[in-house]
Each structure stands twice: as structure tokens, then as C-alpha cells.
Amino acid sequence: MNAIPNHHAYSKPIGPWERRLRQGVVRQITPWELASWICFEDEHVLVVEKPGDVVCHPSKEGPWSSLAGAVREHRGGSVASHLVFRLDRETSGLVIFAKTAAVARQLQMAVQERRYAKEYLVLLTGVLHDAVSVDQPLGPDEGCPVTVKSCVRTDGSGQPAITHFKPLAVASGGGTITLARVVTESGRKHQIRAHAQWLGHPVIGDKIYGPDPRLFLEFIEHGWTPALEERLWLPRQALHCSVIDLHAAGMPYRFESPLPQDLRTFCKNRGIPLTQGQSLAANEGMQEQGFQESGSAN
Numbered sequence: 001m002n003a004i005p006n007h008h009a010y011s012k013p014i015g016p017w018e019r020r021l022r023q024g025v026v027r028q029i030t031p032w033e034l035a036s037w038i039c040f041e042d043e044h045v046l047v048v049e050k051p052g053d054v055v056c057h058p059s060k061e062g063p064w065s066s067l068a069g070a071v072r073e074h075r076g077g078s079v080a081s082h083l084v085f086r087l088d089r090e091t092s093g094l095v096i097f098a099k100t101a102a103v104a105r106q107l108q109m110a111v112q113e114r115r116y117a118k119e120y121l122v123l124l125t126g127v128l129h130d131a132v133s134v135d136q137p138l139g140p141d142e143g144c145p146v147t148v149k150s151c152v153r154t155d156g157s158g159q160p161a162i163t164h165f166k167p168l169a170v171a172s173g174g175g176t177i178t179l180a181r182v183v184t185e186s187g188r189k190h191q192i193r194a195h196a197q198w199l200g201h202p203v204i205g206d207k208i209y210g211p212d213p214r215l216f217l218e219f220i221e222h223g224w225t226p227a228l229e230e231r232l233w234l235p236r237q238a239l240h241c242s243v244i245d246l247h248a249a250g251m252p253y254r255f256e257s258p259l260p261q262d263l264r265t266f267c268k269n270r271g272i273p274l275t276q277g278q279s280l281a282a283n284e285g286m287q288e289q290g291f292q293e294s295g296s297a298n
Helices: 031-037 067-074 101-112 191-199 214-222 226-232 261-269
Strands: 038-041 045-050 082-085 092-098 117-125 132-135 138-140 150-152 162-170 177-184 239-245 253-256
Touching: 031 038, 031 045, 031 067, 045 067, 067 082, 067 092, 082 101, 092 101, 117 162, 117 191, 117 261, 132 191, 138 191, 150 191, 162 191, 177 191, 214 226
Parallel strands: 092 239
Antiparallel strands: 038 045, 045 092, 082 092, 117 177, 117 239, 132 162, 138 150, 162 177, 239 253
16 A cells, blocks of 8 residues: 655654743833833934833734834824834843834845844853853754744754853852843844853743743743742843944944843842943933935935
């Protein structure tokens, strides 16, 4: 008996888990909150310092349930705002919206060609003694219960990814936490978090790339609990986008954001020293020069 070929066979291995991602409770942003998060705005861009519990992309819970929706409402509800630099829900820091289609095109092209500079501050588990660069391809972690998780792939199926980690401070008294600056040469999904896990220094508070990805499912089901706090230490991942520089994109802007209050408090309680630059007021780190919007020559 000849076997009948199965043309609908899966092209990827099937893990032991149901690969379905549920969402937790979505925060509703208030107009006052959004106004307090806007750290720079002119006729070309609007820059927001996003907290670590806000989603960027629109959701089904209404316009004020996402940063993109809230910014649109802030601008009157009918004016398009183009989200160019997004962040994961539990990552805090700088998010940029283009206010015109022409600026959006210029920035999106710069993103595709990596003509911009972006830096992060991160709290890592363990002591990172020296600067290190991770050059490891990333792809889906198909054996994980959380569908969005990435991992280092050595089977040739991953996408190139390079991440540079530089330690800045270590918890005093023999602590096992490192504050580091991070720069990436690529923009893969969850790149910093996946490379930090591969290094053996996962991001503090990371429910997916930390001690056990099932902690994320526990959080979705039951919310933040003392049991999760005991294992994760923070209710969100300690990752913060601190710098975006657009000079290489042809736009003379450089935006800086200090560690937010929740991460500064954690550092203080754990004996991690912060420099003035890591705790300066947000508006002191903003630099802006004149900008000429480019347009078509027809």
C-alpha cells in the first residue's frame, strides 16, 4: 500500500504546549497621564516616555487602551500619527510618533537601513564583569509554552542578530545584579531579552525569558502575586529605552530618557549606584535643532 503524501504537514516542529498567547488586563490611559508622558513635540515628531505597563499598538479595548490610540485621541481623533519606534508592553522608555506622512516615510526608511542610534539600560541577573558582544541568530522557540518567545537557533533557521552589553554598575555588598547599557546592530523580536538569557544573565523581572516562561502564563491567569514577586523581583522587565538619536536619519534630534522611578527605586533598594546621567530629569536630556522636512521634487 502506497502512502499518500501529506501536503498540509507542518513545516515546523510542534512543541508539547498549546502555542496560544492570551492577554492580561489592558491598562486604560487617561488624557492627563498621556500629557505627562510627552517629553517633546514639534510639528514633525511627538516623543513619549512610555511606562512599563502600556501597549503601543491599538487593541480591542478602545483608543485609550494603547499608546497609539491615545496619541491619536490627543491629536483630535482624526489626525494620523505614525508609530515608528515601538516598544514591548513591559519595556519602558522612548517611543517616537511621526506627525506627517513625509516624516514617517523618512523615519521608516531610516529604520530599514539602520540609520539611527538607540540605546537601552537594563538590569541583568548576576554579575556581568566585562563588556560582551553576542552574535547569535534568533528564531522561534517552538518548545516553549509562550508562542512569542524567541531563542538562539543553531540549526540554521535563525536570523542574524548582534547585541552589545556594557556593564555600568553592580549591586553593592556582593549583590548579583548588574546595570548595563545595551546597543543592538539588528532589530529582531525580543533580541535583548533573548540574548541576555543566552548569556546566562536574564533581564530582571522578565516573565518569559527569566526563570521559567510558565511564570508569564501564571501572571496572565492570576495577576501579580507574592509567589511571582519572590521569583521575579519586579512586576515588569527591567528594560528601558534611554536614547534615540536620529542624526544619521537626516533629522537633528537626540532624545534621552533616565531610568523611570520604579527602576530607580529598585536600584536604590538593591544598592546599585546610579550616575547623574542615569537619574537626570527627562527634559534636561532633550536636545533638538532645526529640522527641514524633505518632500518630493515633482
